[in-house]
Amino acid sequence: xxxxxxxxxxxxxxxIAILFYSNIQxxxxxxLADRGNPVKSEQIQPLFGTVKVSGDCDTDVVxxxxxxxxxxxxxxxxxxxxxxxxxxxxxxxxxxxxxxxTVGPVNVRIE
Numbered sequence: 001x002x003x004x005x006x007x008x009x010x011x012x013x014x015x016i017a018i019l020f021y022s023n024i025q026x027x028x029x030x031x032l033a034d035r036g037n038p039v040k041s042e043q044i045q046p047l048f049g050t051v052k053v054s055g056d057c058d059t060d061v062v063x064x065x066x067x068x069x070x071x072x073x074x075x076x077x078x079x080x081x082x083x084x085x086x087x088x089x090x091x092x093x094x095x096x097x098x099x100x101x102t103v104g105p106v107n108v109r110i111e
Contacts, residue, residue, distance in 0.1 A: 029104025032095060042095070044106040049089040051106060054082035057099035061085075066092040 032042050043066060044051070053061050053074060061074040063085065072093075074083045079099075087093060092109060095101060 029102065030106065030108050031100050031102045032108075033100055043092045043109045044095060044103055045092050045109070046087045046089050047105040047107065050084050050086055051103055052082050052084050053077065053097075054102045055079065055097060055099045059098035059101075061095065061097035061101065063087060063093040063095055066094060 030042075030044075044063075051063075055061070055077055056079055058076065058078050060076055061083075063072040064070070065072075065088075072085060072087060074085050077083050082102075095103070
């Protein structure tokens with residue numbers, strides 16, 4: 001009798017975990033608008049260590065560590081295609097790239 005409940009409980013927990021993760025993704029995905037300057041004034045902080053980036057034009061994307069000045073580069077993304085990059089969780093980065101860049105899951109700090 002108890003075995004019949006195990007599978008539905010595991011499935012329910014799995015579905016709840018997926019919904020929780022997708023809500024975090026939605027709440028922490030931002031579009032950094034193109035204001036005519038390739039260097040965005042916002043700073044991002046990765047939530048999990050991997051950041052997904054997409055843009056509305058062909059561009060290189062450069063993340064610069066605010067503290068050390070070290071650069072991390074996504075060599076080239078095309079419009080509508082997303083790329084992932086590993087960045088250190090908890091550190092702040094500035095972003096340089098053309099067009100409107102969508103990044104997530106991140107925290108954003110505007111200066």
